[in-house]
Amino acid sequence: xxxxxxxSGEKTLKAIYEAGIDxxxxxxxxxxxxxxxxxxxxxxAGSLYNHIASKQDLLFKLIxxxxxxxxxxxxxxxxxxxxxxEAMRAFVRYHITWYTAxxxxxxxxxxxxxxxxxxxxxxxxALRRRYEMRLKDILDRGIAEKHWSMPDSSVSARxxxxxxxxxxxxxxxxxxxxxxxxxxxxxxxxxxxxxKPA
Amino acid sequence: xxxxxxxSGEKTLKAIYEAGIDxxxxxxxxxxxxxxxxxxxxxxAGSLYNHIASKQDLLFKLIxxxxxxxxxxxxxxxxxxxxxxEAMRAFVRYHITWYTAxxxxxxxxxxxxxxxxxxxxxxxxALRRRYEMRLKDILDRGIAEKHWSMPDSSVSARxxxxxxxxxxxxxxxxxxxxxxxxxxxxxxxxxxxxxKPA
Amino acid sequence: xxxxxxxSGEKTLKAIYEAGIDxxxxxxxxxxxxxxxxxxxxxxAGSLYNHIASKQDLLFKLIxxxxxxxxxxxxxxxxxxxxxxEAMRAFVRYHITWYTAxxxxxxxxxxxxxxxxxxxxxxxxALRRRYEMRLKDILDRGIAEKHWSMPDSSVSARxxxxxxxxxxxxxxxxxxxxxxxxxxxxxxxxxxxxxKPA
Amino acid sequence: xxxxxxxSGEKTLKAIYEAGIDxxxxxxxxxxxxxxxxxxxxxxAGSLYNHIASKQDLLFKLIxxxxxxxxxxxxxxxxxxxxxxEAMRAFVRYHITWYTAxxxxxxxxxxxxxxxxxxxxxxxxALRRRYEMRLKDILDRGIAEKHWSMPDSSVSARxxxxxxxxxxxxxxxxxxxxxxxxxxxxxxxxxxxxxKPA
DNA sequence: CATGAATGAGCCTTCATTCAT
DNA sequence: CATGAATGAAGGCTCATTCAT
Numbered sequence: 001x002x003x004x005x006x007x008s009g010e011k012t013l014k015a016i017y018e019a020g021i022d023x024x025x026x027x028x029x030x031x032x033x034x035x036x037x038x039x040x041x042x043x044x045a046g047s048l049y050n051h052i053a054s055k056q057d058l059l060f061k062l063i064x065x066x067x068x069x070x071x072x073x074x075x076x077x078x079x080x081x082x083x084x085x086e087a088m089r090a091f092v093r094y095h096i097t098w099y100t101a102x103x104x105x106x107x108x109x110x111x112x113x114x115x116x117x118x119x120x121x122x123x124x125x126a127l128r129r130r131y132e133m134r135l136k137d138i139l140d141r142g143i144a145e146k147h148w149s150m151p152d153s154s155v156s157a158r159x160x161x162x163x164x165x166x167x168x169x170x171x172x173x174x175x176x177x178x179x180x181x182x183x184x185x186x187x188x189x190x191x192x193x194x195x196k197p198a
Numbered sequence: 199x200x201x202x203x204x205x206s207g208e209k210t211l212k213a214i215y216e217a218g219i220d221x222x223x224x225x226x227x228x229x230x231x232x233x234x235x236x237x238x239x240x241x242x243a244g245s246l247y248n249h250i251a252s253k254q255d256l257l258f259k260l261i262x263x264x265x266x267x268x269x270x271x272x273x274x275x276x277x278x279x280x281x282x283x284e285a286m287r288a289f290v291r292y293h294i295t296w297y298t299a300x301x302x303x304x305x306x307x308x309x310x311x312x313x314x315x316x317x318x319x320x321x322x323x324a325l326r327r328r329y330e331m332r333l334k335d336i337l338d339r340g341i342a343e344k345h346w347s348m349p350d351s352s353v354s355a356r357x358x359x360x361x362x363x364x365x366x367x368x369x370x371x372x373x374x375x376x377x378x379x380x381x382x383x384x385x386x387x388x389x390x391x392x393x394k395p396a
Numbered sequence: 397x398x399x400x401x402x403x404s405g406e407k408t409l410k411a412i413y414e415a416g417i418d419x420x421x422x423x424x425x426x427x428x429x430x431x432x433x434x435x436x437x438x439x440x441a442g443s444l445y446n447h448i449a450s451k452q453d454l455l456f457k458l459i460x461x462x463x464x465x466x467x468x469x470x471x472x473x474x475x476x477x478x479x480x481x482e483a484m485r486a487f488v489r490y491h492i493t494w495y496t497a498x499x500x501x502x503x504x505x506x507x508x509x510x511x512x513x514x515x516x517x518x519x520x521x522a523l524r525r526r527y528e529m530r531l532k533d534i535l536d537r538g539i540a541e542k543h544w545s546m547p548d549s550s551v552s553a554r555x556x557x558x559x560x561x562x563x564x565x566x567x568x569x570x571x572x573x574x575x576x577x578x579x580x581x582x583x584x585x586x587x588x589x590x591x592k593p594a
Numbered sequence: 595x596x597x598x599x600x601x602s603g604e605k606t607l608k609a610i611y612e613a614g615i616d617x618x619x620x621x622x623x624x625x626x627x628x629x630x631x632x633x634x635x636x637x638x639a640g641s642l643y644n645h646i647a648s649k650q651d652l653l654f655k656l657i658x659x660x661x662x663x664x665x666x667x668x669x670x671x672x673x674x675x676x677x678x679x680e681a682m683r684a685f686v687r688y689h690i691t692w693y694t695a696x697x698x699x700x701x702x703x704x705x706x707x708x709x710x711x712x713x714x715x716x717x718x719x720a721l722r723r724r725y726e727m728r729l730k731d732i733l734d735r736g737i738a739e740k741h742w743s744m745p746d747s748s749v750s751a752r753x754x755x756x757x758x759x760x761x762x763x764x765x766x767x768x769x770x771x772x773x774x775x776x777x778x779x780x781x782x783x784x785x786x787x788x789x790k791p792a
Numbered sequence: 793c794a795t796g797a798a799t800g801a802g803c804c805t806t807c808a809t810t811c812a813t
Numbered sequence: 814c815a816t817g818a819a820t821g822a823a824g825g826c827t828c829a830t831t832c833a834t
Contacts, residue, residue, distance in 0.1 A: 009814075012814085026312075027312070028226070028228055028312060028313065030226060030228030030229045031228045031313070033806075033807065033808085034807080034808060034809085035806085035807080035808095043814095043815070043816090044815065044816055044817070045807095045808080045809090046809080046810075046811085046815075046816065046817075046818090047814070047815050047816070049808095049809070049810080050814055050815075051814095054808080054809080055807095055808065055809090111309055114224075114225070114226060115226065115229070151383045151386075152375075152383075155375065155383070158364070158367075159361065159364060159365070159383075159384070159387070161364070162360070162361060162363070162364020162365070162367060163357065163360060163361030163364060165360070165364070166356070166357060166359070166360020166361060166363070166364065167357070167360070169360060177350075177353065182353075184349075185349045185350070185353065185354075185357075186357070188349070189357065189391045192390045192391050192393065193387045193390050193391060195390065206796095206797085207796070207797070210797080210798095231823075231824060231825085232824080232825060232826085233823085233824080233825090241797090241798070241799085242798075242799055242800065243800095243824095243825080243826085244798085244799075244800075244801090244826075244827075244828085245797070245798055245799070246826095247825095247826070247827080248796070248797050248798075249797090252825080252826080253824095253825065253826090404817095404818085405817070405818065408818080408819095422708075423708070424622070424624060424708060424709065426622055426624030426625045427624045427709070429802075429803065429804085430803080430804060430805085431802085431803080431804095439818090439819070439820085440819075440820055440821065441803095441804080441805085442805075442806075442807085442819085442820075442821075442822090443818070443819055443820070444805095445804095445805070445806080446817070446818050446819075447818090450804080450805080451803095451804065451805090507705055510620075510621070510622060511622065511625070547778075547779045547782065548779070551771065551776075551779065552779075554760065555757065555760060555761070555779075555780070555783065557760070558756065558757055558759070558760020558761070558763060559753065559756060559757030559760060561756070561760070562752065562753060562755070562756020562757060562759070562760065563753070563756070565752075565756060573746075573749065581745045581746075581749065581753075582753070584745070585753070585787045588786045588787050588789065589783045589786045589787055591786065603793075606793085627827075627828065627829085628828080628829060628830085629827085629828080629829095637793095637794070637795090638794065638795055638796070639828095639829080639830090640794075640795065640796075640797090640830080640831075640832085641793070641794050641795070643829095643830075643831080643832095644793055644794075645793095648829080648830080649828095649829065649830090
C-alpha cells in the first residue's frame with residue numbers, strides 16, 4: 001500500500017520550518033548550516049532538498065509565511081471595527097500580543113531581511129508596507145473623526161510600530177509583566193501621544 | 199612583500215574599523231569575509247592579522263567602542279544638568295541625534311550582538327544596561343520631583359529607548375524631516391506620555 | 397557533483413589510509429597536506445571529511461591500527477608457545493619480519509608520535525608498553541627457567557627491541573640479506589647476549 | 595663607540611640555535627614556526643633573518659654542527675687507541691654518553707633528516723656514513739686481531755649503532771640507571787655478541 | 793640590528809548542493 | 814524519500830619571507 005498522500009513529507013517539511021525558525025533565531029541565517037538544520041530534524045543534509053529548493057528558498061518561505069500571517073490575522077482582527085479608537089486599541093493589543101507570542105518569528109522577519117536576495121526582499125518589503133498602511137489608515141481616520149493630534153500620520157505610524165515592536169526585544173514571560181499589563185501600559189502611552197488620554 | 203611606503207599601523211587599523219562597519223552594516227558579520235574586508239582596506243586578508251586577533255575580535259572591538267562612546271558622550275551631555283525635565287530633553291535629543299548620525303553603528307550594535315561569543319556578549323550587555331540606567335534615573339527623578347506619571351520606570355525606560363531607537367530604522371536624511379523636527383516630534387510624544395505636555 | 401559511479405565508502409577509506417601511510421612516511425605528517433592526500437586518493441580535499449574527522453584523527457587512526465595489529469599478531473604468534481627459548485625465537489622472527497615488511501608503518505608509528513595530541517598520544521603509548529611487556533615476560537621466564545643472564549629484564553627488553561628495530565631502518569630487500577638471514581643473525585646475537593649461544 | 599665585533603649578534607645567533615633545538619626536538623621542524631622561535635629568543639620573526647638565511651638553512655646548520663661534532667669528538671676519543679677491544683669499549687662509552695647527553699640533538703639529527711632538502715640531505719648522510727665507518731674499522735680489526743665472530747662487519751656496525759642508539763630513546767636521568775651502569779650493561783651485551791664475554 | 797607591517801601562498805576545514813543508490 | 818559520498822568554492826587563519834623605517 002502506498003503512503004497516504006502528503007502525510008510523511010508534510011510532517012518533515014513542518015519539522016524543517018520549525019527547526020529552521022529555532023536555529024535562525026538563535027544563530028542567524030548565515031551562521032546556521034544545512035547540516036545543523038538537518039541534524040535538528042533528524043535527517044541528512046542532502047535529504048533537505050526533497051523538501052526545499054535551497055537555503056535561500058527556505059528563508060524566503062519562512063519570512064513570507066510570517067509576514068503573510070501577520071497581515072491576515074490583523075485583517076481578521078480589524079474586520080468589523082469601524083471606530084478608529086477601538087481599531088487603535090485592537091491594533092496595539094494585536095501587535096503586542098503577536099510580537100511577544102512570536103518573538104522568534106518577529107526577530108527573523110526583521111533581522112534576516114538583508115539575507116534575502118533582491119527579488120525575495122522586494123516581495124517581503126511590500127507585505128510589510130501593507131501592514132504599516134493599516135495603522136496609517138487608523139491614524140488618518142482618528143485624526144479626521146476624533147481630532148487626534150499627530151504631526152504626520154506616516155511618520156507616526158512607523159514610530160508607533162517601532163515603539164510597540166520594541167517590547168518583544170526585552171519581553172520576558174517570567175519577567176513580572178503580563179501581556180495584558182503591557183497592552184495597558186502601551187495603550188496608555190499611545191493615547192497620551194494622540195492627545196487623548198485613555 | 200614589504201610594507202607599502204607611507205602605510206602605518208594606526209592608519210590601517212582605522213581603515214579596517216571603517217570598512218568593517220560599512221561592510222558589516224551592509225551584509226552582516228557572518229556574511230562578510232575577511233578577504234572582502236581586506237580588499238576594501240586595500241591589503242591582503244592575512245595582513246589583517248597584524249591589527250586584529252580574529253574576526254570575532256574585530257566585531258567585539260567594533261561594538262565595544264560604539265557602546266562605550268555612546269555612554270561617554272551621554273555622560274558628558276548630562277553632566278551639569280540637574281533638572282529632570284531638562285535632562286529628559288537632553289536625553290531625547292542626544293539619543294535621536296546619535297542614533298540617526300550613527301545609523302550603521304547603531305544597527306551593528308543591536309543586530310550583531312548574537313554573533314558575539316558568550317564572553318564578549320556579557321561585556322557589551324553590561325554597557326548597554328548602564329545606558330538604560332541613565333534614562334531610568336531621569337525618569338525616577340522626574341517622577342519624584344515633577345510628578346511625572348509612569349507605570350514603571352524600568353519598563354518605561356526600555357519602552358522609550360525602543361521608541362526613540364526606532365527612528366534610526368527608517369530615518370532618511372533626504373526624507374523630509376530634519377533631525378530638529380524629529381527631536382521636536384519625539385520630545386512632544388515623550389512628554390505627553392509623561393503627562394506633561396511639552 | 398554527486399558520487400562517482402562505483403565509488404564506495406569503504407573503498408575510499410582504505411585508499412585514504414594507504415595513501416596516508418605512503419605520504420606520511422615519505423614527507424612526514426606535518427609536511428603532508430590534505431590536498432596532497434586527497435589528490436593521491438583521487439578526490440577533493442573536502443571529501444576526505446566524509447571519512448575522517450580531522451587530519452589529527454587520521455594520524456591517530458593510522459597509528460592506532462598499526463600498533464593494535466602489531467600486538468594482536470604477536471599474541472597469535474606466541475599463543476601456544478610455553479618454552480621461553482622458543483618464545484624468544486618466535487619474538488625475534490616476528491619482530492624482524494613485521495618491522496621489515498611494514499617499514500613504512502613502523503616508521504610512522506615511531507616518528508609521528510609527537511604529532512599526536514596529548515590525549516591520543518597516551519592511548520598509543522599504552523599499547524606500545526603492552527608490546528614491551530610481552531618481551532619482558534619472555535625474558536623473565538627465561539631467566540627463571542633457563543638461567544639466562546640478564547642485567548635487568550626491563551632495560552634488556554627495551555634494548556633488545558631497540559636493537560631489533562634498528563634493522564628496519566637500514567634493511568633493503570635488494571641489499572644482499574634475506575629476512576631469514578637477518579633473523580638468523582639477530583637470533584644468534586640475542587642468544588649470545590643471553591649467555592646461551594644459539 | 596661601536597659595538598665590540600661579533601658580541602651581540604653572536605649571542606643572538608647562539609640563542610637562536612638553542613631555542614631551535616629545543617623547539618624542533620619538542621614539536622618537529624615542520625611544526626615549529628619562525629614566530630614561535632623568534633618568541634623564544636625574544637625578538638620579532640623578521641629579525642631572525644639578520645642571523646639565518648632561511649628556516650631550511652637553520653635546520654641544516656643545526657644538524658650539520660651536530661653530526662660534525664659527533665665525528666670530531668669520536669676522532670679525539672679514539673686517537674691514541676690501537677687495541678680493537680679498548681677501541682670498542684671507548685666507542686660504546688662514547689656513543690652512549692654522547693647520545694644520552696645530547697638526547698635532543700640526536701633526535702633531531704635522526705628524525706629531521708627528511709625535512710632537509712636534497713642537497714643538504716646528501717651532505718649530512720655523508721657525515722653519518724663516516725661515523726659508521728669508524729665502528730666498522732674497529733670491528734674488522736677485532737675480527738682480524740682478536741678473532742671476534744661477526745656475521746658481517748657492515749651489518750653488525752649498523753646493528754650495534756642501532757642498538758646503542760636505542761638507549762637514548764628511553765633513557766631517563768632520574769630513571770634508576772646511571773650512565774656508567776648503562777655503559778657497563780651495553781658493553782657486556784656487545785662483547786657477548788662478539789663472542790668475547792667482557 | 794630590530795621592528796612592524798606587508799605579501800602571497802597555502803593550510804585545514806566547512807559549506808551548499810548534487811545525485812547514484 | 815532518505816542516504817552517503819562527492820564536488821568546488823570559499824572561509825578564517827598561519828606561514829616564511831621581505832623591507833622601509
